[in-house]
Amino acid sequence: MQISEKSKRMGLSPIRRFNEMARNAEKRGIRIYRVNIGQPDIETPKCYMEAIRNYPNDVIAYMESGGTDDLKKAVCEFYGSFGAEFEPDDVMVTSGGSEALSMVFTTILNEGDEVLAADPYYSNYSTFILSAGGQIARIPSHAEEGYHYAYRDRIEKAITPKTRAIICTSPGNPTGDVLTQDEMHMICEIAEEHDLWVISDEVYREFVYDGAEPASFGLEKEFLDRIIITDSISKRYSCCGGRIGLLISKNRDVMNGAMKLAQGRLSVSTLDQAGAAALFRLPKSYYSEIRAEYEKRRDVVYSELTKIPGVVCVKPKGSFYVTVKLPVNDIEDFLVFLLTEFSDNNETVMFAPADGFYYDSERGKNKMRLAYVLRSEQMRRAVELIRLGLEAYEKKQAGN
Ligand SMILES: Cc1ncc(COP(=O)(O)O)c(C=O)c1O
Known part of the structure; x- marks a missing residue:
């Protein structure tokens, strides 16, 4: 018996792959800011x-x-x-x-x-x-x-x-x-x-x-x-x-x-x-309220990201995602580090490695996708954890 060539060519979701590592970190008592998937925290009307x-x-x-x-x-x-x-x-x-x-x-x-x-x-x-x-x-x-x-x-x-x-x-x-x-x-x-x-x-x-x-x-x-x-x-x-x-x-x-x-x-x-x-059939005011909330988050995320040395990121104009170039060679290795070795005050962060979104994954090797699906203050902390994580990751690499 065999499965189809079509099925072999498909990949698993790049977003869900790291879930088990995240669950293990949570078992160790670490809080994870999950900005990896587009699951908003906003209440359903x-x-x-x-x-x-x-x-x-x-x-x-x-x-x-x-x-x-x-x-x-x-x-x-x-x-x-x-x-x-x-x-x-x-x-x-x-x-x-x-x-x-x-x-x-x-x-x-x-x-x-x-x-x-x-x-x-x-x-x-x-x-x-x-x-x-x-x-x-x-x-x-x-x-x-x-x-x-x-x-x-x-x-x-x-x-x-x-x-x-x-x-x-x-x-x-x-x-x-x-x-x-x-x-x-x-x-x-x-x-x-x-x-x-x-x-x-x-x-x-x-x-x-x-x-x-x-x-x-x-x-x-x-x-x-x-x-x-x-x-x-x-x-x-x-x-x-x-x-x-x-x-x-x-x-x-x-x-x-x-x-x-x-x-x-x-x-x-x-x-x-x-x-x-x-x-x-919701009134038009619903859309302006939600848009204002996401815009606030976008602004916080962008201003925190620009504080990270070596980051390449243009302010996104819409949706609730941003794809960011980081000063790393292997984004998945950095994410594994965040989920298995790094924490700051018992907290860490989980983003989606962008390689899974690229036609040729090599192009995404130094990029992450963030979903700003948490409230502004939590988003601020999530990006701060990325910055602190990068510092620790660079130190670790320099030591190797
Ligand atoms: C661009 C885009 N299209 C379609 C979907 C599918 O969404 P759903 O099947 O939940 O309607 C998603 C989900 O993240 C998406 O980001």
């Missing part, structure tokens, strides 16, 4: 639980494979509130943004087809693309430029005869890079010229800072036939465990293809859809 508690039916039955009418209607109202006009038929409810991504790639890719992504990218893209028979291809980006990649020549240079789609994540994970509406327009023009799909992962859409307005490919009205949006309640509403996501497109072939997969898995959680509909 109460309307979610209320909608579930008030669910009127006695049987938790299967729902329509494409999602409940009420949730799809709430999603359209929400998109309409910022000018993106979609009908319930353009919306499919999925088990998290993850399932939406997986359905999209299975629907549009043939064996060997390429999907362009800015490198570094959300590593699960690679898993979903590989399982759909495709492969990821890179648009380079650099720490010194804040990982911005939306330059026409850079994108066009990456297109090959095998390219079928470009996936944009704005605001970005793992980098915090943000596309403007004009840049989204430019990417659509390139996609039209080369007949590509545009997949827009907008799970962090509202988390943009410094007074910027959230942009959306849903506003690119002339190109809607080639645009596929994936979205989720996980980050926007701090509801990662709700597992409700969305696939949104005006393209009927995509929606019909995705529906075959949706019918195959029957239905998405009935109660969580009821909760999600309430979330999409």
Whole structure:
């Protein structure tokens, strides 16, 4: 018996790999500031639980494979509130943004087809693309430029005869890079010229800072036939465990293809859809409050990071991540040191090594990704622990 070549090419999540080391440190009584995964500490809005508690039916039955009418209607109202006009038929409810991504790639890719992504990218893209028979291809980006990649020549240079789609994540994970509406327009023009799909992962859409307005490919009205949006309640509403996501497109072939997969898995959680509909109807003030909270954290993290000698980091413009170049040769070795040897007042810190987010892991060997998912004071301490850890690590290396 054997497993598939596809499965062999996939990697394990770079984020979860160090969990056992962290658990062992906790057993030794060490407190760990976990800034490695995008699990926010913000309270899920109460309307979610209320909608579930008030669910009127006695049987938790299967729902329509494409999602409940009420949730799809709430999603359209929400998109309409910022000018993106979609009908319930353009919306499919999925088990998290993850399932939406997986359905999209299975629907549009043939064996060997390429999907362009800015490198570094959300590593699960690679898993979903590989399982759909495709492969990821890179648009380079650099720490010194804040990982911005939306330059026409850079994108066009990456297109090959095998390219079928470009996936944009704005605001970005793992980098915090943000596309403007004009840049989204430019990417659509390139996609039209080369007949590509545009997949827009907008799970962090509202988390943009410094007074910027959230942009959306849903506003690119002339190109809607080639645009596929994936979205989720996980980050926007701090509801990662709700597992409700969305696939949104005006393209009927995509929606019909995705529906075959949706019918195959029957239905998405009935109660969580009821909760999600309430979330999409929250007042606009919710978004400004959450954005202000993350912006405060971003500022603290950035100002603490710039105190570390040798760090390369441009202030991120959105999401709640920052990828940072550190003065180390092997980021995983440094993380292992933090989790197994270092502590300051019985505390240490856990970040995600950035090598797992890179097409070629060597490029991420000296970079970490921080998620600012803890309150500002805890974030300040987390970055301080990185600075103290680096000092101790350098001393240890000098002694070897
Ligand atoms: C860029 C991006 N897209 C999609 C997802 C998937 O989220 P979920 O499946 O929880 O909706 C994540 C999760 O971290 C993400 O960072």
